[in-house]
Amino acid sequence: MSRLVVASNRVADLSVAKQSGGLAVAVGEALRQRGGVWFGWSGDVVEDGEPDVPTTTSLDNVTTVTVPLSRSEFENYYHGFANRTLWPVCHYRLDLAEFSNEFLESYRHTNARFAAEIEKLLLPDDILWIHDFHLIPLGSELRKRGVTQRIGFFLHIPFPPIEILTATPEHEWLIDSIFAYDLVGFQTQTDLNNFKRYLLQLGNTTFLPLDRLICGDRELTAGVFPVGIDADHFAEVAHSPQSDRIVESMKVRDPGLALIIGVDRLDYSKGLPERVRAFERLLELHPEWRNAASLMQVAQPTREDVDAYVDIREELERLTGAINGRYGNFDWTPVRYINRSVERDRLAAIFRASRIGLVTPVRDGMNLVAKEYVVAQDPDDPGVLVLSKFAGAAETLTEALIVNPFDTDEVAEALHAALIMHQSERKHRNYALRTKINNFDVFKWQKDFLTALEHSRTSYLIPERT
Numbered sequence: 001m002s003r004l005v006v007a008s009n010r011v012a013d014l015s016v017a018k019q020s021g022g023l024a025v026a027v028g029e030a031l032r033q034r035g036g037v038w039f040g041w042s043g044d045v046v047e048d049g050e051p052d053v054p055t056t057t058s059l060d061n062v063t064t065v066t067v068p069l070s071r072s073e074f075e076n077y078y079h080g081f082a083n084r085t086l087w088p089v090c091h092y093r094l095d096l097a098e099f100s101n102e103f104l105e106s107y108r109h110t111n112a113r114f115a116a117e118i119e120k121l122l123l124p125d126d127i128l129w130i131h132d133f134h135l136i137p138l139g140s141e142l143r144k145r146g147v148t149q150r151i152g153f154f155l156h157i158p159f160p161p162i163e164i165l166t167a168t169p170e171h172e173w174l175i176d177s178i179f180a181y182d183l184v185g186f187q188t189q190t191d192l193n194n195f196k197r198y199l200l201q202l203g204n205t206t207f208l209p210l211d212r213l214i215c216g217d218r219e220l221t222a223g224v225f226p227v228g229i230d231a232d233h234f235a236e237v238a239h240s241p242q243s244d245r246i247v248e249s250m251k252v253r254d255p256g257l258a259l260i261i262g263v264d265r266l267d268y269s270k271g272l273p274e275r276v277r278a279f280e281r282l283l284e285l286h287p288e289w290r291n292a293a294s295l296m297q298v299a300q301p302t303r304e305d306v307d308a309y310v311d312i313r314e315e316l317e318r319l320t321g322a323i324n325g326r327y328g329n330f331d332w333t334p335v336r337y338i339n340r341s342v343e344r345d346r347l348a349a350i351f352r353a354s355r356i357g358l359v360t361p362v363r364d365g366m367n368l369v370a371k372e373y374v375v376a377q378d379p380d381d382p383g384v385l386v387l388s389k390f391a392g393a394a395e396t397l398t399e400a401l402i403v404n405p406f407d408t409d410e411v412a413e414a415l416h417a418a419l420i421m422h423q424s425e426r427k428h429r430n431y432a433l434r435t436k437i438n439n440f441d442v443f444k445w446q447k448d449f450l451t452a453l454e455h456s457r458t459s460y461l462i463p464e465r466t
């Protein structure tokens with residue numbers, strides 16, 4: 001088995017990976033099985049003149065190598081091209097995208113710098129797995145330096161339709177750089193189709209069976225690899241003695257209250273204002289839920305120095321205040337808004353105690369909260385997942401109540417249907433969803449991707465192999 005070299009924006013602390021979510025665990029497992037290196041940003045920013053040397057930590061056969069960003073890289077590469085340009089473009093929000101040459105140059109330059117660092121770490125037989133939108137051109141920068149090993153790239157966020165992508169300056173350069181990889185993975189068939197439609201329109205790609213794509217002298221395989229969660233572990237956490245205690249105390253505090261739970265980073269892609277409006281509409285259309293149902297929204301602050309995030313937070317706070325002022329009373333708060341991060345075991349318990357998991361992004365690569373909510377349920381008396389059709393997860397989680405988050409009435413009616421749904425139907429839906437989530441967990445995702453990478457045809461055969 002080849003040694004694995006992973007590059008991603010951030011690197012997990014492998015000694016506490018269980019707490020940092022499924023992805024870190026799955027990538028950590030692959031690294032431990034094969035031995036290897038995990039490279040990424042340390043999270044530190046150094047000012048001009050300060051040393052920017054990599055930090056190396058080893059645990060058994062796995063080494064993590066992290067580098068700081070300079071102040072200018074942090075502003076222009078990370079908060080610039082990644083967060084202010086690519087994130088909105090890939091989430092279909094051209095209106096929020098900012099374009100600047102400074103951002104683009106820093107993005108190129110930082111990826112080139114990372115490539116130089118990674119090259120020093122490589123052995124001839126390694127395979128490389130690069131993650132996400134921060135690092136799209138990393139593969140082509142490595143190729144420029146003569147790296148011939150197999151390299152795979154996985155995009156965790158949506159791939160936008162051609163009409164949106166072509167509005168992005170230098171999009172040809174960006175997409176062309178994907179052809180430096182041997183395998184490119186997307187979350188959904190929609191994303192892969194968007195990628196192929198873009199290539200079709202550009203007209204310089206030959207399409208072979210099994211999603212093999214030829215562009216010039218390069219061959220690339222494309223595939224769909226929907227990311228999963230560490231389903232067994234999350235279900236276990238949701239049913240631990242500590243979770244039992246949390247669930248029990250929640251029931252005692254609010255006997256008979258039907259809780260609707262939303263858990264997200266406070267991002268404009270998550271459809272949070274739309275969600276609060278839909279809950280308000282439920283109270284208008286079905287007044288029997290006044291005093292009887294509450295929406296608990298846990299919204300973790302994120303990217304707070306980007307204007308669009310300040311705006312979405314203000315809008316959410318305004319809406320929450322308005323609905324609580326209009327409907328709330330001494331005994332009942334319609335919307336409970338919690339603006340912070342919550343520990344995973346508490347989160348799992350809150351999911352379990354909630355009658356509805358309300359996941360309504362206006363655009364999302366996958367959405368792992370939807371999967372976590374399902375596996376946290378008590379299989380004999382589960383809650384119902386109400387899921388936006390614009391979450392990648394909706395492509396497979398078809399037994400959820402699938403809604404259009406922009407259609408306030410439709411979401412309100414889905415909430416009502418979920419609240420009155422008979423136990424037998426809830427069990428049937430939960431079982432079907434849980435089976436899919438268990439069968440396609442994050443470990444399978446990792447294995448499927450790496451197997452496909454090892455079997456991908458490559459035009460960059462290393463000398464020993466030819």
Ligand code: ADP
Nearest residue numbers: 021263264265298299300340341342367368369
């Ligand atoms: P994204 O990657 O866009 O943030 P996902 O739903 O795919 O969205 O993954 C989010 C992860 O972060 C999930 O594992 C979820 O449980 C966790 N998370 C989201 N919001 C919070 C929060 N407020 N507190 C703790 N964990 C959170």
